[in-house]
Amino acid sequence: MRAAYQDEAVGLDQPDGDRLVLEHTIYAAVVGSRAFGLDTDESDTDTRGVYVAPTEAFWSLVKPPAHVDGPEVEWFSWEVERFCELALKSNPNLLEVLHSPLVVRQTPLGEELVGLRQAFLSQLAYQTYSGYVLSQFKKLETDLRRDGAPKWKHVMHLIRLLLAGRELLLEATLVVDAGKYRDRLLQVRRGELPWDEVERWRLRLHGELDDALRHTSLPATPDVTRVNNWLHSVRRRNLNH
Numbered sequence: 001m002r003a004a005y006q007d008e009a010v011g012l013d014q015p016d017g018d019r020l021v022l023e024h025t026i027y028a029a030v031v032g033s034r035a036f037g038l039d040t041d042e043s044d045t046d047t048r049g050v051y052v053a054p055t056e057a058f059w060s061l062v063k064p065p066a067h068v069d070g071p072e073v074e075w076f077s078w079e080v081e082r083f084c085e086l087a088l089k090s091n092p093n094l095l096e097v098l099h100s101p102l103v104v105r106q107t108p109l110g111e112e113l114v115g116l117r118q119a120f121l122s123q124l125a126y127q128t129y130s131g132y133v134l135s136q137f138k139k140l141e142t143d144l145r146r147d148g149a150p151k152w153k154h155v156m157h158l159i160r161l162l163l164a165g166r167e168l169l170l171e172a173t174l175v176v177d178a179g180k181y182r183d184r185l186l187q188v189r190r191g192e193l194p195w196d197e198v199e200r201w202r203l204r205l206h207g208e209l210d211d212a213l214r215h216t217s218l219p220a221t222p223d224v225t226r227v228n229n230w231l232h233s234v235r236r237r238n239l240n241h
Contacts, residue, residue, distance in 0.1 A: 129165030
């Protein structure tokens with residue numbers, strides 16, 4: 001019986017993720033090294049976007065995809081509800097999309113989403129930024145012991161993440177462009193700084209994040225109500241689309 005049900009469910013029309021992205025993207029921006037001001041000649045152009053599935057698509061047993069990898073190379077998109085869920089948790093990847101200086105697509109709804117940027121920011125960023133870097137450096141130390149060297153590009157981006165997290169807590173806004181640290185961060189990427197020096201930099205930044213948390217003007221939690229009300233309005237406005 002279960003197999004029969006699954007076979008019938010598979011037979012239902014599956015939402016076309018690529019079409020949803022092409023026809024319903026409300027916002028997209030370049031992220032990664034190019035947005036950070038850390039690009040080199042070898043850097044890819046990574047684009048991240050947000051699309052709004054038609055409201056009626058959720059009335060089926062088969063829901064629209066929460067995210068779509070494609071349709072273009074290096075283009076990843078989230079459905080707006082999933083995007084809001086993750087951004088409210090201070091996921092750095094999502095916050096950086098909204099604050100990227102390199103916007104490639106923005107509809108009126110996308111403009112509204114960008115207008116909500118501050119509602120997503122909260123002291124949860126301390127945990128997501130600092131905690132992620134701590135966990136990743138433990139893995140890098142394993143690489144160092146096993147291979148004699150870590151993945152230096154990854155090390156660079158982790159240090160950049162700490163710099164961004166510190167500024168976010170101190171200034172209550174997210175600055176994606178790390179251009180003023182470009183020279184030293186690219187030294188890290190090329191493996192030109194000794195590991196001990198990079199580790200001292202990391203530990204100092206962790207300490208500065210601790211201090212920034214004690215003085216931040218960010219609220220303890222994000223403005224969930226404001227974001228939820230906006231999402232409700234988006235669903236209403238996308239009936240019969």
